[in-house]
Amino acid sequence: MNTISQGMIFAAGLGTRFKPWTDQHPKALAVVNGKSLLQRNIEYLQQAGIYKVVVNVHHFADQILYALRENDGWGSTITISDETDAVLETGGGLKKAAPLFDQGPVFIINVDILTDLDLGAMIRFHDVEAPLATLAISNRASSRYFLFDENNALCGWRNVKTGEEKISRQVATMIPKAFSGVHIISPDLLPLISQEGKFSMVDVYLHLAKEHAIKGYDHSYSKFIDVGKPEAVAQAESMFP
Numbered sequence: 001m002n003t004i005s006q007g008m009i010f011a012a013g014l015g016t017r018f019k020p021w022t023d024q025h026p027k028a029l030a031v032v033n034g035k036s037l038l039q040r041n042i043e044y045l046q047q048a049g050i051y052k053v054v055v056n057v058h059h060f061a062d063q064i065l066y067a068l069r070e071n072d073g074w075g076s077t078i079t080i081s082d083e084t085d086a087v088l089e090t091g092g093g094l095k096k097a098a099p100l101f102d103q104g105p106v107f108i109i110n111v112d113i114l115t116d117l118d119l120g121a122m123i124r125f126h127d128v129e130a131p132l133a134t135l136a137i138s139n140r141a142s143s144r145y146f147l148f149d150e151n152n153a154l155c156g157w158r159n160v161k162t163g164e165e166k167i168s169r170q171v172a173t174m175i176p177k178a179f180s181g182v183h184i185i186s187p188d189l190l191p192l193i194s195q196e197g198k199f200s201m202v203d204v205y206l207h208l209a210k211e212h213a214i215k216g217y218d219h220s221y222s223k224f225i226d227v228g229k230p231e232a233v234a235q236a237e238s239m240f241p
Contacts, residue, residue, distance in 0.1 A: 002048055003104075003123060004105050005104065006050060006052045007050045008109075010108065010110045011026065011056060011111040012059065012093055013087065018112075018229060018230060021230060025060055026063055027059075028064055029064065030233065032237055033241055037114070038068075050107055051077060052076070055068070055078055055079070056081040056093045057082060057084065058084055058087040081093065088198050089200050090200050091199040091200050091202075092197055092198045104187055105187060110181035112181075113224070113226060115222055117180070117182060117224070122136060125215075126215075131212075132188060132212040132213060133185045133208075134216075135179055135216050135217065137219070138220040138222075139177065141178070143161045145157070145160065146176070146177055147167075147175065147176055148175045148177055153213055153216075155167065155170075155209060156168055156174055160176075168209035177218065181226070192212075225240075
């Protein structure tokens with residue numbers, strides 16, 4: 001039995017890496033094999049029985065609202081978190097959306113992520129471990145990594161290009177893993193977000209990891225692509241028919 005009934009799709013970003021498409025459209029409506037990224041992720045959440053979804057909007061918000069209206073939310077009940085005044089990044093976006101959630105955990109995904117990660121297995125992991133949040137992670141190459149201890153508990157972050165590190169907890173061995181933009185948050189997390197305005201969930205997790213369990217869920221076995229740039233579309237189309 002799935003214990004999670006609600007999700008959030010982060011779709012407010014400016015999509016600067018996805019120009020020139022995003023000069024006229026939101027990245028959420030970029031098409032992979034005849035379906036927009038937004039439709040694909042709404043349908044992906046449905047695979048786990050999640051039919052109540054909050055979508056945040058900013059860049060060309062009217063186009064997203066029109067697509068949702070014309071397609072009846074692709075079968076899901078969609079609530080809009082309106083960030084048209086100011087884009088708030090992932091952390092600020094989640095904090096603004098908090099009043100729109102029912103009590104209970106929330107499954108979150110970035111709109112430009114496509115994966116076949118087993119949502120049911122990740123949800124079961126979250127239920128058993130009962131952390132404040134569960135982050136989908138993998139062994140793929142990245143410029144920025146979350147750092148985990150040997151029990152897959154978050155303890156820091158590293159930018160391998162700049163050498164910058166943010167350490168939440170000192171442990172003997174720190175294992176770098178790439179974050180996949182897919183996460184589950186406990187309802188207990190929302191009131192603990194102390195930041196205001198525009199900020200990243202990365203900063204939220206690193207702050208909370210000092211005193212709370214933030215766990216990594218490794219899905220290195222599954223298909224995954226960040227459709228962040230136009231050249232990624234062809235690769236995504238070969239991976240996700």
